[in-house]
Amino acid sequence: MAVGKLFLIPSPIAEGDPDKIFSAVWKSDISHIRHFIAEDVRSARRFLSSLKVFPAIEELAFSVLNVNTPEAQMSALIKPLKEGIDVGLLSEAGCPGVADPGAGVVALAHDAGIRVVPLIGPSSIILALMASGLNGQNFSFHGYLPVDQHDLTNAIKRLEAESKSKGTTQIFIESPHRNNRLLQTLKKTLSSSTRLCVALDLSGPDEKILSKRLDQWPELELPKKPCLFLFGC
Amino acid sequence: MAVGKLFLIPSPIAEGDPDKIFSAVWKSDISHIRHFIAEDVRSARRFLSSLKVFPAIEELAFSVLNVNTPEAQMSALIKPLKEGIDVGLLSEAGCPGVADPGAGVVALAHDAGIRVVPLIGPSSIILALMASGLNGQNFSFHGYLPVDQHDLTNAIKRLEAESKSKGTTQIFIESPHRNNRLLQTLKKTLSSSTRLCVALDLSGPDEKILSKRLDQWPELELPKKPCLFLFGC
Numbered sequence A, B: 001m002a003v004g005k006l007f008l009i010p011s012p013i014a015e016g017d018p019d020k021i022f023s024a025v026w027k028s029d030i031s032h033i034r035h036f037i038a039e040d041v042r043s044a045r046r047f048l049s050s051l052k053v054f055p056a057i058e059e060l061a062f063s064v065l066n067v068n069t070p071e072a073q074m075s076a077l078i079k080p081l082k083e084g085i086d087v088g089l090l091s092e093a094g095c096p097g098v099a100d101p102g103a104g105v106v107a108l109a110h111d112a113g114i115r116v117v118p119l120i121g122p123s124s125i126i127l128a129l130m131a132s133g134l135n136g137q138n139f140s141f142h143g144y145l146p147v148d149q150h151d152l153t154n155a156i157k158r159l160e161a162e163s164k165s166k167g168t169t170q171i172f173i174e175s176p177h178r179n180n181r182l183l184q185t186l187k188k189t190l191s192s193s194t195r196l197c198v199a200l201d202l203s204g205p206d207e208k209i210l211s212k213r214l215d216q217w218p219e220l221e222l223p224k225k226p227c228l229f230l231f232g233c
Helices: A024-030 A041-050 A071-077 A103-111 A124-132 A149-166 A176-189 B024-030 B041-051 B071-077 B103-111 B124-132 B149-166 B176-189
Strands: A005-009 A035-038 A061-064 A087-090 A115-118 A139-144 A169-173 A195-200 A208-213 A227-232 B005-009 B035-038 B061-064 B087-090 B115-118 B139-144 B169-173 B195-200 B208-213 B227-232
Touching: A005 A103, A035 A041, A041 A061, A041 A087, A071 A103, A103 A115, A103 B124, A103 B208, A115 B124, A115 B208, A124 A169, A124 A195, A124 A208, A124 A227, A124 B103, A124 B115, A124 B124, A149 A169, A149 A176, A149 A227, A176 A195, A176 A227, A208 B103, A208 B115, B005 B024, B005 B103, B035 B041, B041 B061, B041 B087, B071 B103, B103 B115, B124 B169, B124 B195, B124 B208, B124 B227, B149 B169, B149 B176, B149 B227, B176 B195, B176 B227
Parallel strands: A005 A087, A005 A115, A035 A061, A035 A087, A139 A169, B005 B087, B005 B115, B035 B061, B035 B087, B139 B169
Antiparallel strands: A139 B139, A169 A227, A195 A208, A195 A227, B169 B227, B195 B208, B195 B227
């Protein structure tokens, strides 16, 4: 029996019309899928419904995969694939498998000989990197930096030293309510010649991308919204 | 006088129908642009022409930006923007500013107070990361590893040690004629429990993504085609 394919389906990263992001051909490529794995079923249902390519949203089957899903349950998630059924893996926002719990299922699929099909879509990390003016030939994404103020300052110093010696662009995120604390710590810690970029609401109506050398950074209050931070020497 | 906006326009990374990648809304958003900066004018013209949204391709103006463009000439590239004209920056393939010479122009635009607008499109790095099943919460892109065999082996050992201690997924590329040499060196150097992923012709008709622990890697001859390599512990 032929096995199914695991489609990795990106979703929007900001408010707006999905027809701006996803082409008609892209949508028709996934319109045959009836089984989905998602972090949050409600928002996955809302997104798929907005694409207007599925006959009846009630007929779609959803399995949940989040940070609390035990590894033992993951193999159940790929069972339909082994039975020849195509499955779509969705992230809460952006690309599944990048900064979300999807990678474990993808690895299991590979080990079971199932073909994995990554689809093109929005990635806030790549959009921010493109727009930063920083080195895109060598970059690292770190997720969250430490919360403790002392550890945070040390982490920034270490990343800046690496950027100075290798040219690495350093990319990280922060919980929105700590955006301003992180920005102040970056301004206090980084050298005046380092370029710092802050990217807010990428691809959304309030998109704002600021990229300046530290000695030219303006006074700026960041909103409590998802934000990417990047710097490079 | 209002300044123009710098649009960062991704282009396809494989053969195929651009209507599969770019939505009608996406295309109409760039259809007013008449000034472009591109690595190779011929292929940029071919791509823009394939979108079928520009009235006459002969009326589009192109400036060249490649690895040989001296920094002094870069400021000439943003002159139309200062005069209020929107400009599109294109890469040879994929996202401008990522693994191409575009970042310099983007930084200049920021310094001149010009708004930078990154558009959503294909990134081989993100597609490979999504499809690898490797950790997407912490990853590094290194471009090319050293050519010298001794340095290459040492670089792989160093990256594997970092992956073991921090969980970093290591991503890199190679000149296609050296794909097999790199694969053999990875197989000889990495631990048996490390997962190695090879991604070929992403989003194209011959897409092939293999991701296995080293002790389960099959014998495999890689074609002389663009390929991404990823591993993680």
